[in-house]
Amino acid sequence: MIDSYLMSNIAAPPPTELAAVLLDGVRAVRRGAPALAGLEPDSYARLHSAFELLSDQRDLIAEHLAERLADRGDGPISVLSVGCGDGVLDVRLAAGLVLAVPGRPVRYVGVDPWIGSVERFTATMAALDADELSADGHVASFGDSPVDETFDVVMFVHSMYYVADVGATLRAALALLRPGGELWVAVAPSAELNALVGVLAPPLEGHRQWFSGDVGEAFVDAGIVVDDVATLHALVDLASASDEVLDFAVQARLTPDLQGPVRAYLDAVSVPGVDGGLRVPHPVDVFTASGH
Template identity: 60%
Template structure:
């Protein structure tokens, strides 16, 4: 595959106009989003006292954040919840607002910024800041972690959900084009970033997801490798994915789709 990639040259990146759509299709083929939601709901359910302020960096269409916002609003229905999203795509940002508005919670205040994290005019303090599958794209991991940590209030939590390299993201490493001068960052880069930022990690939790790519469309396959594949590369990628698939509990063949959850907490000041 590497030799075929060399012949193909640098592949085009994913188009912003279709990124959100292809991402949504990709998510329907994985159980990972459910695992992430279940885990984060457990974390947030412990925050039962006083108003709460959330910042979701790379909020996307709000499918995950709507569940988290509902959990926060339902724990104490009269508690004010401020939920702020950041996403560089206007369509995703609008979908985020719509998803949270559909919750119809009077205590929930929603804001969104169409921007990157370093450009968004957000003001803390926040009780919880999440980067769910968005740390891959930042220019510098440690700098981003420092900036996010500075937005936390006393007792606040910074949660980063990021994929390890693994058998699936080995494809990204080989096939995906650079992102504004850097490659995508994976879990080992996040660990190094926390260390460089001088932030003490809590326990790292790995959620063992599974991904069904047996009959995935070309668009989903492209999203999987974060590049627009050539006709010559597609069968090679499909053959590789078949080779690394393992049986799930029902015996169906799935690609391992793990994700790591990192957390740092700001002590009371």
């Protein structure tokens, strides 16, 4: 009995070592293979919505950003959301701004390269039916965006992964700030979940996806002072994810031979959630930089 107890404890590596071994297993399946397919924009948007339902991260981001918007006072306010997606997050923030100070003019602009998402962004904002809210959506990548106004807040929520040049993007974003304005960049670190993205996601127009370490370095290289970095510690229930939602989580279309190794790795990095169920750590870092 004691022997078998000792054997099982000797045989089982600690969770971090097991995860490293399982991640190597995923790498081994991929070695020498052509890049996996990425997600098409329409399925990306659909699967993103489904993924968010398994995570508490969006609520944490919404609460965090709403508090920061509230800290900016009661005057007129303008916000640019880069990579706004379907606007589910932005409409919560815009509604909060409108409700907090009745009659205060609120300008809210979204930019996203996927037309289906921008249509949903504009429709959701219009559905708020608030006279003091002026909202517009532009179908464009940030680099090609026709935005020709300045803002109190420019935010990138989970969109910095995809830009071609992070430093140039940060500089261009700062140039869109009004005096006293702030740039907010919410981007995930390359932690447990995104270690998989690093192994599995196909390159985007010649570059890998950028994570918060890359963004931090780009701020330094661009000579932009970061005023604050806040980490929001979210959790995501990937044990309940369908195969398609798992594709969104790893940002690649998984082939059948990868499903098992990927799920085994995710089990190994999981921690107990408040309900006792297993959750994958799903942190996000929020950088803040000021304009002039």
